[in-house]
Amino acid sequence: MLQALYAHVNQSPQEAVNFKKMFESELFGVSLKRNIEDSVYVEELGTTLSRDEIFKILVAVVLEGVLEVDWRDLFPYLRR
Numbered sequence: 657m658l659q660a661l662y663a664h665v666n667q668s669p670q671e672a673v674n675f676k677k678m679f680e681s682e683l684f685g686v687s688l689k690r691n692i693e694d695s696v697y698v699e700e701l702g703t704t705l706s707r708d709e710i711f712k713i714l715v716a717v718v719l720e721g722v723l724e725v726d727w728r729d730l731f732p733y734l735r736r
Contacts, residue, residue, distance in 0.1 A: 657682045684711055 660678050664671070688707050695704045705713075728734050 680715060681711070684715055 657678055660681075661673065664673055685707070688710065692707075695706045696710065697704045
């Protein structure tokens with residue numbers, strides 16, 4: 657996590673730090689290291705998934721979908 661923080665400070669020292677992004681990837685990595693090895697065979701898919709692929713499926717893709725939703729459609733009273 658320190659490497660990511662130092663890289664951010666060196667690249668753009670005036671920009672705000674997004675700690676949420678740093679913590680998400682680090683916590684997910686720690687949980688994967690604790691619970692599984694380098695890759696996992698998924699019988700339903702008939703393939704082996706790496707940690708990075710699992711992270712993309714479980715976290716990154718979901719967050720991208722959430723960001724693309726127009727929340728005003730779900731909560732019409734938020735419209736002006």
